[in-house]
Amino acid sequence: MTEAPAGFVSRTATCNGVGVHYFEGGEGPPVVLVHGLGSSAGLEFRFNLEPLAERHRVIAPDLPGFGQSDKPQLAYTMPFFVETLGTFLEEVGITRTAVLGISFGGRVVLGHALRQPERVEKLILVDSLGLGTPRRVVAYRLLLMRGIGELMMTSTATALRRLSPTTVRRFWGWYLNRPQSVDHILSDSRIADHGRMMNAPGYQAAYLATLRSLAARSSLRDGVALDRELRQLSMPVLLVWGRHDHLFPPSHALAAAAVLPNARVEIFEEAGHTPQMEEPERFNWLVLDFLAQAA
Template identity: 35%
Template sequence: MSEVEFVTIHGHRRAFVRKGSGPVLLLLHGLACDHTTWSPVIDRLAKHYTVIAPDLLGHGLSDKPRADYTLGGYANGMRDLLTLLGIDRVTVVGHSFGGGIAMQFAYQFPERTERMLLVAPGGLGPEVTMLIKLIQAPGWEPVMRLLTQPGLRHASTTALRVLSTVETAHTRDLDEIADILESWKDPRTRFAIRHLVRAAIDWKGQIVTMSDRAYLTETVPVAVVWGRDDQVLPVHQLESVAVLAPRAATYVFELAGHFPHKDHPERFVEVVHDFVRTTQPSKYSRARMRQLLQRGSLTPVRQAEGGEAPVEPVRALA
């Protein structure tokens, strides 16, 4: 288990794990998770890279204040953390909601982004599981307050972990849900998660999308990994990558759910290593960025909405 370090940024304590040496990987976890979601891969990655895996504000061992829980706010927080650690540039790896933060980070700070690897990321389509939509419902807080009472919480998490041992597409990630339910015993965590969801999701689904700015990824190497059995964000959202970011490398992990890096850690590390080894880090050019902005995103957006662009096959990893 890696040692957790702490820094204080703008009066709020931030937890993170730092391990290894070499090119820097910034690992961003998903909604209601923490740095431990990367535990199966951190040691392997640290053999080749400097790994920075923070607990995002409102999660894990980081503070849970009344604060800015928007994607932009999280991207700013990562910029400030890296600055304190003396790190200028990173390959940013984001899972789920962390994938949305990764895209926002690359958009706000292209000069600090070498590459972007997205793992079942938010922001590629509106669809999202109803369980996340319900977090904004009026009765969610009292229901969670009841479900996280000691006796009921223990029974629920035990049942979820037992069911997770059954190998089906619908039970694959129940152990993660058990960990999330356990973390929600802290009302400050529930507060942070609720505000985070309200900033990114409404009853129609995901509000924030990268489709209008995806053309800017021409300047940054991109890879996207998804699990075939993902029940949180459907794998077919990966098809839009071929339209929105046609140069991206795409991978589907068979027999994997919403956490492909946990279902197949060795394969995931191979993908990360191959991605870093075979791509050159992005070099920020203000002139190039200006050209892209002037050209605009009309063509790729029209293709994505009209469905006229061919969808390239993705790589399936059995």
């Protein structure tokens, strides 16, 4: 999704010299949504932006390197993304807000909350990186290999341009746990949008640089120790997880909730890694209900 959803505007903020694109819409208490690795605000939150904006001022940035944001050659490390998020919030005039992050974006907002807890009113982590060691996925291991990773990215980008949407859905179906919904979730337009993003200059290099910077960490947890740092977060935390997540099992959420002072876990029994897409109505209701509760 490159065009702004109904009721939203498309804007760009400059953060330390990098243009960060974002969608903004709605009125009310702010909530900031941060997408996962290789995605964008429009793709990740296609089914969530407008429903959440019925009660909130919703701001959804494209992280540097992805979506419509700048894709410069730089070190795409976790500290860089965390710092950029903090700078972005300052640029758009938000001093304190609820933040929601999915997968890689969950680790970014978690890092922001650990770094500046006074600026985070509530924290929502969805199938998040950073709470345990990910399961081994062969495709990601191959992407880490120099040369092979570049070839895989180029081949995938070409396939998204040339293959039929039906064929693409067969390959991407493993990411979801709802085969009956794959046509709706991976619509022709979404596949086309993702193909355009993957073929954008700088995207593939940014993706691989980010993935490889994470892999340089021994456990892909980037220094987050459950027993040392999470217990410092006193704000309300909602952990939303798909039972069939192929990357981060629900045990990650349960372990984090046991340490966090003020947390609850919601498991989507029929979902995989993307509950916000697989069960959007339930997801949107859950988030709105959590945000409406007194902090």
